[in-house]
Amino acid sequence: MTKRKPNYCPYCGTELVTREFDGRERGFCSTCQEFIFQNPAPIARTVVLDDEKALFVKHAPRTADGKWTLPEGFLEVDESAAHGAARELAEETNIRVPPEDLALVRTGHYVENPDEGSILSICFAAERELTTGTPEVGDEPTDVQFRDPQELLERDEQTRSVDLRCLEAAVGRLRGQTRDFSL
């Protein structure tokens, strides 16, 4: 399985040939005798809600254009989606939550750049009371704060629609409220 469209076998390096399987043209390794599937890469992210605010991290301009985003990251091979979400939350913000206390609120699929493949977004949420720790800048962000998403939008600070959709889903799932974070 690969995120980008594969030209060579990731296991043995053989140049792939094209074969049809399940109605699609796919790469096939004639040495390993198997298809090399291209799949979405899974990212887990977490909404921590504190009254009207949610925990955001600000990224350096070179990594995510200086945007405020939810804490997130790619899953490791040996962890569940909830464990990955909790690990990334702790690494980036110093906020800790037991994975079993995370509520699954939304999954999504998106493509930023077709050459880079696609992302499967898995969004969890928890109320602040279920978490411990104080926000601290972790291993990648340049800032970590509880921010009011409406204020972020009104001030025209850089956000991403994928995070705003997760916030809406989190408020709906945890509090039964309908919110629309768009101007």
Ligand SMILES: [Zn+2]
């Ligand atoms: Zn191979």
